[in-house]
Amino acid sequence: MGLEAGPDGSLGYRTTQVRGLQEGSGVRALRRAVKNKDRFLQAGGLTVQNDNAKPGHYSVLIVGFGPSGAVAAGLLGKKGHRTLVIDRLTDIYDKPRAIAVDHEILRHLDNMGIAGEVLRYTAPFTASEHFGAQGQLIRRIDMVPEPYPLGYTPSMVFTQPPVEAVMREHAASFDCVEISLGTELIGLSQTDAIVSADIREADGTVRKVTADYVIGCDGASSTVRQTAGIRLEDLIFDEPWLVIDVQANESGLAKLPKASAQFCSPSRPASYIIGPKNHRRWEIMLLPGENPHDMEKPENVWKLLSRWITPEDGSLWRAAAYRFHALVADRWRERRILIAGDAAHQQPPFIGQGMCQGLRDVTNLVWKLDRVLKKQSPDSLLNTYGVERKRHVRELTGKIKAIGEVICIRDPEAAAARDEQLLAEGNGVPRTITRQEIVPPLQEGLLTAGASDARGTLFPQPAILKDGGSVLLDHLTGAGWRLVIDGRSSVKASSFADTAKEIGLSVAAIVPAGEAETGTDMLVEEDSVMSGWFDRYGAAAALVRPDHYVFGAARDASELATQLGELKSCLG
Template sequence: MSGVVDVAVVGMGPVGAILAALLGQKGISTVVFDKSDDIFPLPRAIAFDHEIMRVVQNLGLADAVHAYVVPYPRTEYHGVGGKLIACYEPLPPPYAQGWQPGFMFQQPPFERAIRLSLADIPTVDIQLGKTLEALTQHDDHVELSIIDGTEERQTLRARYVVGCDGGGSLVRKLIGSDFESLDFDEPWLVVDVLVDESGIGKLPRNVVQYCDPQRPATYVVGSGNHRRWEFMVLPGETAEEMNRDETIWRLLERWLTPEDGKLWRAATYVFHALVANGWRRDRVLLAGDAAHMTPPFMAQGMCQGIRDAANLAWKLELVLKGRSGVELLDSYQHERRPHVRTTTETAKALGRIICELDPAKASERDARMLSEKGDPPAVQYRQSLIPGLMEGALCSEQGPPVGSRFPQPRIVSEAGIALLDDQVGAAFRLVIVPRVDLAEVPANLRQRLGALDGMILCLADEKTSRPCGPGAWTIVEADGLLAAWLRDHGLIAALVRPDHYVFAVARKASDLNAMSRWLDKHLHLVTRQADSTSIAALV
């Protein structure tokens, strides 16, 4: 249809920008527009995890954001009187996703790097200063009414629309979706400070949750000289008084004086736990804060949205290119909503620990946590709090590790040691162990992979580095991470999705024979003559 783009992305925060980049990479014609003329200049999100860094890597932007990120440090929970009642640390190396488990970052330059990359993608059209007014769904497209700053209106037509337009999403309202409240609405003051060198030495080196019933607070070590404090607004206090400079410095005096740094931003928020009931209505979908809002106690707000983008991009590609039926898009909510809800419930539970204002209950909390975790408390790994996928476009009937994140090992290349995705990209991948011969991969599975632009990866034998054969990649690991993962799960093969979640596994040859059927079933593959060139590349 003339004049119709494949996807219109409403909102160009980090989630909308990354979704547009992922779609553009795949050759999907994409318009992304935002009501603002530029990025928001002040920090909002402050952390993201290794799964998100892997998405950034897949966009070719790891080096571009490197200057704005630092490793996420240890997190300590201090109870009544300052006693340590819990601690979380990042997983030690080797790093399962190829990156350190978590990062602190500066959001404005991070977003700038993503936006700059969009300008180099020919299939992405960026339109700033444009506001959505209305949308109308038709059988084969969506019509959007857009207005700019001069009140000039235009009509845009797209096969699909994704609302990434924040917590107050107009797109969500227009499709008649509402939020389910998970019963967490707490007002907090968020203060960002650029700390002088004289003040840095006074401050903790770790993230600290002050579970103090007199004033619950959070201290966060940002990148560079950026430090953040979050203070719970107590009953009877107003946002107006909390946002005054004199109030802010009075709250900070435990750590800093005005001579130690300058205020970068201060804002009062109500931390919500909300999940949209409907994430899709026909050709219109939601992602990011438009679909969910998460309290910040796990630093998962932006992560949740970027997971949405990574999940949705490859599914839209398959549907738009006619390889999968539109039913595949139903799996988006089926996968992401339970994942988001579970993660949000965990963040809420951590928030309840921190937000306790009753001194007696706070003392009981401390005693209970120490009895459960030890005194001093045993170290926990924050990555263990993030669930896998339970059902959707994957063989959930097989059980774990299906639905978990596939490792990204370091592999030996001609140029030296490199991360797996930098060598083979992010597509459907069938990974087989050394004892499985390439000839044992059934022809119909190769055909499905060819039609999906997928590939076969043969893990080389550690002793012989046996080449896999024509039509497949041979990978030689530098540290044995992937071999250990396959061995620990008793696998001879794993089939991995473009967003790095495990689609299916094989523990025996018959599982390989069944994989093409599983792809048909769970991806709603369209029956057609597969591209002969793609098939030939895998045979």
């Protein structure tokens, strides 16, 4: 099916408050978000009134307005929760940092109504070819083929500054979301009932606010994490690398590889990534004795790039030295304080999952927080957030770390043995693995006790035939709790309608094209993605969470009734 833009990305702007802004790309995006007839500008900065707000107290305080914080704010805004977002910076960082996004995240952005805008700044992620010590191809990492299981190209590259602006603009469109930039968290305390925060605004004013919950999305050196006394566990990976972004011109593009690559040379390992349009990225290992600051200087950067291009072939966009770490928080919640994104974990970038991990955090957390704030579920539901995300992050980071360790071998004999082993795994032919098989399912948390292999996996999103065309499943069922039934099975939706309504589930039965009976209200899928999923797992029905993970998959009506009972109990 290829790319599906979903909704057109148009935003319904409402009143909000935006403080402490200075002109720049991110500010211009927020100005667009509040440019309407009932807005007004006050001297000394942009302040848009929200007459419905009660000053001083919020349902949620979000510290950090990067991608994770912006998406969390947008999700909470859509649910109607009064939210304050603060960030010590006054604008979006204008250089690229994250570069990869996957179909799970695009599905969430579609649910938010911004996928159409985001897709303007994306391109499919080319296969990554791994070359050994002698320059020979030893492995490929690609993406799963069509028909794409979640409705989007499974692996994509993107340009962060404009994508981040779209996320911020969406958050700013809700009247219940207040944004305060140039604002720093300077104190945080909590009781069993409330969190109090001291914040210093752009003009130096210090004010105290309170919130029911705080989400720390404030990066690797997170003040929220440190204040809450949460430690980072070291998963033992620490390598110095230089990340280089270039905007290549025509001569440069003609010289460069046409696929992304990992150059696993023991003399100096390096990665090459094809970004959108003319954006090209290199990640190059720094060697012992090389000063990271010195290696960032343009003359040294171009020396490192000389095997590929020269200064005449493009312009240097960014060069930044990093230490690639593998870290995960020992816990993700301290009573009413929660952490997400880089505040909770850091991993090497070898399959481009850094930002995806942070957005998985907030899409896992916010629907649970929504239920707790609305008193639909007990506060203990939030405990499943850390349980689920910590294990998932540890497992995925372990796999990324293993890939990194293979790439980073410096000993020539060990590198030769690695090359021989990888080729042997494909019987002498370079083997292809997919990025999607590297990302694990959920293993524990808010899941059925049943033993189905589908439990904890991402639920597919087929294209559904409608009005002479097709539409993605979530556009018809919504993205809340769902009961999805294999229309070919003996399980009948009508038998579970009352229970589904009581729990708050939407219900849909799906059949492949050509198998729908006339007069039924079953949904008909275009490419047998859904029927193939049911066949693979031997399931007749699935209970799907708002973050698209499978709570449970049932083989028959009896098993489904048991799982519905479990779900009702879990949600409280």
